Amino acid sequence: MTISALPWLPLPATLDQVARVVGRGAEHAARADGDTLAAARLAAEAGGRAAAWVRQLAVRQADPAHARALAETARAIARAGSHGIVLGGERLADEDRCALAGRAVLGAADTTAPPDLYPGERTALLAACTLAAALPSVEADRRAAELRFLAAELAATAAAGQLVAAARAARLAPVDSSGLVPGPESGDGPRARAAHPAHRGLGERAFYVFELVLAHQGGTGEESRREALAGALDATARGLAAAALLGAADDPALGLDDEQRQYLTRLAADLDPRVTRDMRGSEGGGPAAGRGVR
Template sequence: MTTSALSAPPLHSSAHDDNVPNGEDQAQRAAELAALHRAADAGEEAAAWVRQLAGRQGEEEHGRLLERVAEAIVKASSREIIPGSDGLLTEELRYTLAADVVLGASHTTGTLPELHPGERMPLIAVCSIAATLPSCVLGDLVREVEVLAAEMEAATDAGRAAELPAAG
């Protein structure tokens, strides 16, 4: 049986070796990894909701735009949160996640996307939060990502709740 490179002990060990992670470093890395997973999960859930919005669009252009937004949410809430990076999104992702997503392709269709009352604000919130997540690497990554992931989850829940018919 072989051990994976990740679980193998270091080849040499010294109390003075700065490259050997201590318990505190390992705990910090574990906390960062957990926060990054939570952000990715929140992004996946938000993207699934946005894909539902895309699926019910009568105008094909609105649907395509919302599909791109969903993909951008996934990227910004996972692959773009890179510890040690400058925390900036690519221009394409910034543009795709801009708050004017709620206007959809209205410049070409002359119509707005078909959104239920109460869905526009959660859509703006989800996009704004996704666009902000990568910048957390410049501050307290764990705390900031945890807060923003929780807010993304709440915005997604609010968007989904807006779809439900009012009880009467």
């Protein structure tokens, strides 16, 4: 509901005063510099992503009352991040502020149980509501900096909430440990496995060391083969450990964020840069391209 600006004016009011008050929202948008407008776009995008995540929570609810309540919260988050609100030209409606209150995690009134939310989603939902409610209250003289800060936190919170559901779904799925060791990109069997650069490189390294140690031993007896095999395992142990870390970094069941995945990738690169390069490509130190949230 739009509140008339006229009651705010001292009487008698001049036409110039009326024009200034009524045009307040337009002035805010017109005076916003490029930095502020860019920050407002970030806030709108973060609000949209957070709202989309909360709508996913709403769809999952078996109780229609909880579904409606979460849908209202999603709508309020998107509204709080809209240009008209964050640029100061409009005010957030009371019903939207109510939808962003802490009761969002408790769901609709007169229900026998709270909404169906996984452990970790409630915390993320509370944080998203708090951050969204803070967007309209940024200081005018620090609007660009504060909007950018809140938008980044809101986007990260929504991403963390999405990871909770993705990790839970992956944990309920059959265990797949194939990504923990260098394996084929497609197909199966020794020939397909050998096609993977990391697996081929480790195999060639092990074979080279095995043959070298065996030749140094000067024999083909059991003891010589044991020494050669031990040398081959030593030569590939760090590479296999690096491959396992890279596989774990890409396991959605762990629910790792980008910083955690990058840490595991750095550990793998420290163990064996060649395997890390083969499994990650020329980019090396970051998560696999296009992994995203599933």
